Amino acid sequence: MSSDDLAELGGLTSAQVRKDLSVFGNFGVRGRGYNVDDLHGVLRKILGLDQTWLCVVVGAGRLGSALTSYPEFASQGFHIVGVFDSDPKQCGRQLGATIVRPIGELEEFARKESASVGIIATPASAARESADRLIRGGIRGILNFAPTSLDVPEGVSVRHVNLAIELEGLSFAITTADLPGELA
Amino acid sequence: MSSDDLAELGGLTSAQVRKDLSVFGNFGVRGRGYNVDDLHGVLRKILGLDQTWLCVVVGAGRLGSALTSYPEFASQGFHIVGVFDSDPKQCGRQLGATIVRPIGELEEFARKESASVGIIATPASAARESADRLIRGGIRGILNFAPTSLDVPEGVSVRHVNLAIELEGLSFAITTADLPGELA
DNA sequence: ACCTGTGAAAAAATTCACAGCG
DNA sequence: CGCTGTGAATTTTTTCACAGGT
16 A cells, blocks of 8 residues: 555545654555555554553543443553542442442552553542542553643653543634635 | 743643734733633634534444533533434433434434534444434534544534544553653 | 733744655 | 655744833
């Protein structure tokens, strides 16, 4: 498959595809293009997807429940090994392959299981505390669904997913698309 | 509040804050900074959040259910007025303020209700069809949680949220942070 | 004195375009 | 001939730094 084909699929330019791949190595063959299977394998390795990642979820509400059982996570090697909630009523409930545990057990559990990824699906008010617990539990990366910025020490990576902001972006796009003579 | 304060809160530089705001107008006062309430109102208006957006959700699985009842959506003026699923077993179930309806009723429902935003929370295999239905229903913007690219006509905006890719990004960040002499 | 708004400068990302290999 | 990999050119984004208003 050529960089043109890949670009088409990804909504990019072929030069973009080639430049980006060239950061990591020379994966193509001049005159032929890229071997899709090989490239797939190489990219999985670069992304660190050639291993299983042990994850814990904080927050067993609707979003936390959905994420815990999200099939795309498991299929990419992200295994949810524990779910935690501060609400005693949630604790003990079966969720995916595990049961919901009390938030107080998070640190010890994460350490024992050597979990390296934490997913925060709590209300904003609990996000900071959740992050602290995850960090004390020895987690290396946090995916934060709460609309809260997090301070983390060196060596811990954070990504924010703000679902409301995604809709706000759509709102802006729709509103802007409506403006008639705004192209000047 | 000064651009410095705003930058601190948002994890940006003050110049960034001022430049970005200056695209839309002069909202600050020299020597004083920005009035937070005024700025909030102006930005809400720019983003189109000074109105109620009627949304329909396609897919009443775990993710669709979580999104339908996601409090941050309602609080930003995004109201879920309908949820649709192709599985007859899901139909009729109460979800948030509405019941789950058969997918076949989507187009007519969206038109009647004048819904302008569609949220796709189906498996990848159903995403394309869902988008077509939404478009035929007169929707103006689509938030797509399925890992599928969508072709949409002029005038329809799309945003993709790929939860697995967020975790893959974390995986890469963690993996990369581990490499010892990779700073050269 | 403080802080915005903005040109100018610097840095980063993207595109161009082509030498060179298969 | 086709297509990669990559320097060079271009465009975009970010940062700098300061004139000017409060």
